[in-house]
Amino acid sequence: MSSSSSADSRRQFLRQFGLTAAATAVAGPTVALATSPSTMQYDDQKKLGFAIVGLGKFAQQQMMPAFKECKHARITALVSGSPDKARKLAREYGVEEKNIYSYDNFDSIKDNPAVDVVYIVLPPGLHAEYTIRAAKAGKHVLCEKPMANSVADCQKMIEACEKAGKKLMIAYRAQFEPFNLDAIARIKKGELGKLRQITADHGRSVKPTEEPAEAWRVQKKLAGGGSLMDIGIYSLNATRYLTGEEPVEVTAQEFSDKSDPRFKEVEDTIHFTLRFPSGVLASCTSSYSIQEVKRFRAFGDKAWLDLDPATDYYEHHMTIGDKDGKRQPKIKEGNQFAAELDHMAECVLQNKTPKTPGEEGLKDIRLVMAIYEAARTGKRVKV
Amino acid sequence: MSSSSSADSRRQFLRQFGLTAAATAVAGPTVALATSPSTMQYDDQKKLGFAIVGLGKFAQQQMMPAFKECKHARITALVSGSPDKARKLAREYGVEEKNIYSYDNFDSIKDNPAVDVVYIVLPPGLHAEYTIRAAKAGKHVLCEKPMANSVADCQKMIEACEKAGKKLMIAYRAQFEPFNLDAIARIKKGELGKLRQITADHGRSVKPTEEPAEAWRVQKKLAGGGSLMDIGIYSLNATRYLTGEEPVEVTAQEFSDKSDPRFKEVEDTIHFTLRFPSGVLASCTSSYSIQEVKRFRAFGDKAWLDLDPATDYYEHHMTIGDKDGKRQPKIKEGNQFAAELDHMAECVLQNKTPKTPGEEGLKDIRLVMAIYEAARTGKRVKV
Structure with missing residues (x-):
């Protein structure tokens, strides 16, 4: 996966995930991107820093704008396979260009003190991988729903965050x-x-x-x-x-x-x-x-x-x-997004368990699997 | 069951059905009720005559008033276990007192040329009995939904009306x-x-x-x-x-x-x-x-x-x-009731099969039984 390609359309971005997700997991950091001046809009340095992983429509149109209403959360880093898009959004949200990561060099986020929380807004099939990588990088994790593709992946995510001593929250905005x-x-x-x-x-x-x-x-x-x-x-x-x-x-x-x-x-x-x-x-x-x-x-x-x-x-x-x-x-x-983001930040700041922790996501995935089983077998499934 | 009791409350009325329905099926006609003068409001004698069997809240508040908007249907007889109520409603709807029946003398309706259609508005457990009695009396039948308590009863109702050469329609007002x-x-x-x-x-x-x-x-x-x-x-x-x-x-x-x-x-x-x-x-x-x-x-x-x-x-x-x-x-x-009543009358007048015939009611009762089976067994039931 080349982070310097300028032709990576959203479609390619997705295809790359589908085809190379395993490969990217072992890739090392690459060259830092571009150097245009930061236009920092957040002056409250006491806010926790969030890295947004995945800059799709939902992130751009709903969730990222909500940070402007947050008391305790701000965007300090962006992780994307589209450098141009990342640079554009970095300018818009006042993120320093040195805090833009690709999926290849994502693990080096461990060395970035500006990032407290990693918010994973990728397709569900990538949640486990990026949650575990984020936990290993010593970051707290906010992860979109559904939590993961399998009960086993949910459990691995919970374990990884526990082991790292980091919070894990599933983004149940409702x-x-x-x-x-x-x-x-x-x-x-x-x-x-x-x-x-x-x-x-x-x-x-x-x-x-x-x-x-x-x-x-x-x-x-x-x-x-x-x-x-x-x-x-x-x-x-x-x-x-x-x-x-x-x-x-x-x-x-x-x-x-x-x-x-x-x-x-x-x-x-x-x-x-x-x-x-x-x-x-x-x-x-x-x-x-x-x-x-x-x-x-x-x-x-x-x-x-x-x-x-x-x-x-x-x-x-x-x-x-x-x-x-x-x-x-x-x-x-x-603003449910701002409330959710602030809650995550408060849980980190006050060392509280999130209202919707990994276990909440796991419960739903267990039920989802039971529903699939019931649909397949035509039988009532006890849970 | 005494049709002359003045103390028959609605509760007693119901209890009597539950307890004596079988017995009333073989009871003969009794003395005709009261004799206060008719106040006939319908002058169009070309309308088909309907006997209303069961004068509960639904009949009184919804269905009977709708006859005033009908082109082809009028109320010409009432069948009730409450003589006082029947007399009161007879006066209101211009029904001649000689056309008031009890559940005991209901079968003598066969001798009444003023009645073309019997509309059964009784609890479902009584639909089969009264439909069959009405068919035997040579009357067309409009019967409330649900059609009957069992598939077998639905089939008996269809057969009875077929044998009598009479229409059977289930009152699916919607x-x-x-x-x-x-x-x-x-x-x-x-x-x-x-x-x-x-x-x-x-x-x-x-x-x-x-x-x-x-x-x-x-x-x-x-x-x-x-x-x-x-x-x-x-x-x-x-x-x-x-x-x-x-x-x-x-x-x-x-x-x-x-x-x-x-x-x-x-x-x-x-x-x-x-x-x-x-x-x-x-x-x-x-x-x-x-x-x-x-x-x-x-x-x-x-x-x-x-x-x-x-x-x-x-x-x-x-x-x-x-x-x-x-x-x-x-x-x-x-007025869905007037449309339904007129449709029944038109089917009789033009010898057409009703839009919602006995078979329509039977289909639902088959499904109802399948739903009960599915609820009981927890399995998908093919129908």
Whole structure:
């Protein structure tokens, strides 16, 4: 993998991962990139320094801008296979050019005191490798969801961070989002009565041919799976944080049109149910071939609470219905990304366990695997 | 069963059914009731005459008033175990007192030329008996959903009407409701693209102790089952009319708190999935212990269509979402009950097979039984 190629398109970037991920893991540091002057925008040097690993659309459009609202976190390094893109973003975010890394020289980040936390925003198939490399480099790790492609990889990530004495947090942004937090609080204090059922639906239309940056989502090696790993996990995680319980049984049905080239390696639509110890039944859907949906509804015996959208980036909407009708509580929007990043920073600064540690990611991946097993066998799977 | 008791409360009415249904089937006609003057409001004698069997809340509040909007149907007889209630309603609807029947003398309706159609609005456990008695009396039958407590009973009902050369229609009102018809039409003409999934949720809070008229809903013998038979069937039927397909496989999960006296005999919450030949997966929920929900959403690859409420009596609401956003099509509300009643009358007048014949009811009951089997065994059930 050449870090000096100027023709590396996003597509090549991804193909390189798919084909050379193993090779890059043993590659040593390469020449530091370019030297244009830094335009540092963060003067609060007490903020923890984050290295962003992977500068895709999500990182650029959602997460990186959120640092501007952080109290305890700032971007101090960038890790990318696209030097031009990295340099451009470094200028925008005031990152010194010496703090730009490639995937080859990433391990040398261990010598950079400006980096406290490594935030991994790569396709899931690369999470284990980069988390372990970051931990070995003595850095705390914030890693995007889904945590990894397998339970074994999740365990290795947890072990690597434990061994290094570093924090590991999985970036479950919805657990830092005000409408979701408000929903959890209302359920907890009994506003819906006794919780009885949940429905949660997540869907999107993936278009890898129209949008090459989406290509990894339909590659098993990089994505770990299809819609379930990518977006169904929002439904799954929501059922757990809304109930405050761990499910005991899962079932699942899958449909993927195998004549559609998108679904040669990964699943399209998967519907799954979760049974919780209290008796709550959750019915979730996940699909890659429908228009966007990101919603859930929690039904108590006294009222129901709907978030639609529930897990968007902004502009959430809550409705509560009971025997007297419907109402839309006023809830203040907040930057879930900034809250999440600040939480990670606080956990490092105050030596606390993150709200969504590696174990939280592992729980979901165990359930994801159980859901895949249920879909494959047609049987209820105890978990 | 005494038709002259003035103390027969709704609760007694129900208890009598549960306890004496078999006995009443062989009882002969009794003395005709009261003689206060008729206040006939319908002057169009060309309308077909309907006998309403069972004068509960649904009949009184929803269905009977709809006759006022019918072109081809009018109420000409009432069948009830409550003579006082029947007399009151007879006056209100201009039914001659001689056309009031009890459950004992119901069979003598065969001699009444004013009755063309018998509309059975009794608890499901009584549908087979009264359909067969009506067919034997030479009357066409409109019967409420769910059709009956068993596949065998459905078959007997179909056979009885066939043998008598009479029409049998199951009152699937949603299939006559403008928003539902509009949704079906939009899906059929491809407005959503290729249909991929459906979610449908129906719930209500049954309160048999607070509302004695609800007591039959939690009695297996009268209701045939719990929420699935009563309201889950709206989700079930909707998946069939929205896809225009018959499912090939079902799965189900049930939760019923057996310490709750309501759920000693029938199920509370049951979630089920249906797999259709085209690949559409439908996820449905049904519950007796949540606040009212009557909604579905159909997801195509180009757009989704939401009805919430979908299967209410009035005030439906449609939203269509696609990549460009959401919109609420303007659709004219219409009286689904009047449309349904007129359709039944037209089928008789024009010797047509109803849109929702006995076979339609039978298909749902077969599926209901498969769903119960799937819930019991935890296995996928081929249908």
